[in-house]
Amino acid sequence: MIDPEERLERMTRLLREKGCRLTPQRLALLKIIARAEGHPSAERIYELIKKDFPTTSLATIYNTLNLLKDMGEVLELNFDNLGSRYDGNKPYPHPHIICLACGQILDSEFMAMAGVALEMAQKTGFHITHYHLNFFGLCPECQQKKANS
Amino acid sequence: MIDPEERLERMTRLLREKGCRLTPQRLALLKIIARAEGHPSAERIYELIKKDFPTTSLATIYNTLNLLKDMGEVLELNFDNLGSRYDGNKPYPHPHIICLACGQILDSEFMAMAGVALEMAQKTGFHITHYHLNFFGLCPECQQKKANS
DNA sequence: GATTTATTTAGAATGATTATTTATAAAAAA
DNA sequence: TTTTTTATAAATAATCATTCTAAATAAATC
Numbered sequence: 001m002i003d004p005e006e007r008l009e010r011m012t013r014l015l016r017e018k019g020c021r022l023t024p025q026r027l028a029l030l031k032i033i034a035r036a037e038g039h040p041s042a043e044r045i046y047e048l049i050k051k052d053f054p055t056t057s058l059a060t061i062y063n064t065l066n067l068l069k070d071m072g073e074v075l076e077l078n079f080d081n082l083g084s085r086y087d088g089n090k091p092y093p094h095p096h097i098i099c100l101a102c103g104q105i106l107d108s109e110f111m112a113m114a115g116v117a118l119e120m121a122q123k124t125g126f127h128i129t130h131y132h133l134n135f136f137g138l139c140p141e142c143q144q145k146k147a148n149s
Numbered sequence: 150m151i152d153p154e155e156r157l158e159r160m161t162r163l164l165r166e167k168g169c170r171l172t173p174q175r176l177a178l179l180k181i182i183a184r185a186e187g188h189p190s191a192e193r194i195y196e197l198i199k200k201d202f203p204t205t206s207l208a209t210i211y212n213t214l215n216l217l218k219d220m221g222e223v224l225e226l227n228f229d230n231l232g233s234r235y236d237g238n239k240p241y242p243h244p245h246i247i248c249l250a251c252g253q254i255l256d257s258e259f260m261a262m263a264g265v266a267l268e269m270a271q272k273t274g275f276h277i278t279h280y281h282l283n284f285f286g287l288c289p290e291c292q293q294k295k296a297n298s
Numbered sequence: 299g300a301t302t303t304a305t306t307t308a309g310a311a312t313g314a315t316t317a318t319t320t321a322t323a324a325a326a327a328a
Numbered sequence: 329t330t331t332t333t334t335a336t337a338a339a340t341a342a343t344c345a346t347t348c349t350a351a352a353t354a355a356a357t358c
Binding site (some may be wrong): 172175 | 301304305306307308309
């Protein structure tokens, strides 16, 4: 995990440079996604922000997330069915591994993907900008639970 | 591409064995997804079926697609934003490559993924059931168009 | 052909996300 | 400071894909 405070500092700086206003709601959201351990949904971020700013609207969450997404500072993750999840700590494409039973989403470093993408580009003639690689299955704990039931 | 008639025959047989009824609408849908060159959306399949069965409901499309999906005979593809696409010809996970400009979706054989999945399983302890691997970018034609504009 | 019951239909409901409109507050100008 | 401009927030309506529901229909079996 990248240093959350470093991410926070970078994102606030970029917003300022872009001429965007640093409202309290925005700052609260930046803190949440920079420091988040997991991959929170918009709804989850909404709940967290409402603790400090009870009048906040969900639309503001989406607006700010989209703003950061367009700046390349937040990665939006789309999995089956479930709504989007957001990653503000590692905003570049990287593989994930998702437990179908408990829903946890783990990051995974897999550097070989760069080579795979290159090979794909050469084979197809595409100019590849990004990729999604997600593995689905059961985490060790959920395998155990299943075995014991 | 697998022989579409072979796929059609297999899917009708499995449905029959499962005790499912072979309604004309279902048969029409089977033909469409077995023979489809691309990766049609539910909406697209709906349009095609309505040519022969004008009273068909969209719900029937989704019901049948979900039935086949649960049987493992149709692969549901989820990409950003857009609704789901369906593949009834190659119903096992395989990488795709999507053009962000024209929206075309190409299949791509990439056998090394089996090894990658295995490595991921060993590293994480997960029991991996399937994966999604999608590359995004510009196809050769759209690169050209962009260069000429 | 009659019966049983899965399936279809049509439309309402859902849920995540986006758009819209008005209100608010921060920065800039006077 | 006051005024003005402008970005942003809030509330709510709208959208879109998908699922649910209840009533009508028709496939397979006897």
